Ligand SMILES: Nc1ncnc2c1ncn2[C@@H]1O[C@H](COP(=O)(O)OP(=O)(O)O)[C@@H](O)[C@H]1O
């Protein structure tokens with residue numbers, strides 16, 4: 001693509017011929033491309049490895065190591081084999097392997113050595129406005145790829161394009177996304193894009209229609225259990241099955257949170273036996289037990305008792321949103337209230353949750369919910 005002009009070197013890349021035709025030369029070339037987000041660039045000494053957080057240490061390196069997302073793995077493996085890679089859009093809840101999959105794909109395509117030259121990875125810590133698309137992304141997309149050596153080609157297909165991974169792209173402004181649309185189109189001969197987000201609806205339609213979409217599902221308990229047990233044996237840690245089950249049930253299919261909770265528990269007990277209660281403590285969730293005094297106070301229909309219990313609960317340091325979650329599970333499971341009353345209380349809990357996220361006062365909101373529970377107890381037929 002483009003005329004063969006005199007070779008130019010753009011730091012920090014030593015690429016052969018920049019495509020001057022499509023490049024906007026008024027834009028200064030980027031000098032710091034953040035490709036160092038992965039463990040490839042971490043010190044490889046044994047002690048440094050030991051100190052790595054487990055989520056990084058046990059991040060799957062190859063496509064087939066990624067648990068559960070079988071369809072995505074099969075499609076991408078096929079794409080690697082044929083060298084025919086479309087633009088990609090990975091979406092799904094956190095901790096399901098999206099970033100891991102993108103990095104594993106890049107590593108499979110190019111191998112460790114030229115990975116740095118071929119991949120630009122940007123995440124939410126970078127600025128997400130239109131200027132970043134005009135400068136950093138566009139400049140990288142413009143760069144012509146260097147020729148892989150025979151050694152690179154031996155183990156990896158090394159297709160003649162680059163990969164731009166835009167992690168957490170749902171935080172990009174709409175203007176930036178619109179600018180990206182043009183870049184995707186005009187550079188698709190030498191560049192592929194991999195967009196990663198939690199909410200696909202926050203990506204504008206012209207971009208989603210240009211990409212092959214892959215939905216990442218929360219990991220089921222069985223897959224998580226397998227991975228967690230592997231980590232335990234890799235770390236020489238013995239934990240009782242109840243602890244693993246508790247970690248899984250608290251993480252809701254988020255593998256990152258499961259691994260982090262497990263490591264925190266292990267650190268907390270400094271290598272000793274981890275108890276189920278430690279898991280609850282470390283996960284930051286509010287256990288239902290903590291909300292029981294408030295529930296009892298509501299049952300007694302005493303407003304002042306409810307107020308005292310709410311104040312105690314807030315003082316104990318649990319986040320308001322977590323308190324509401326614990327409360328909702330008690331309300332839903334309770335045989336004491338009819339479904340219609342449960343529904344009313346749940347609507348109230350939902351509203352309180354929204355107002356809390358918007359910055360309302362925790363004590364007042366939880367008391368409001370408590371008041372409504374008292375009302376439900378007063379109104380029910382005895
Ligand atoms: N499908 C999976 N298989 C194995 N490990 C996973 C999977 N998904 C997440 N993990 C673990 O969770 C960590 C975070 O995963 P990541 O890919 O960054 O999640 P996200 O979907 O939020 O980008 C990884 O380092 C890995 O240890």
Ligand SMILES: [Mg+2]
Nearest residue numbers: 098099100167
């Ligand atoms: Mg991610």
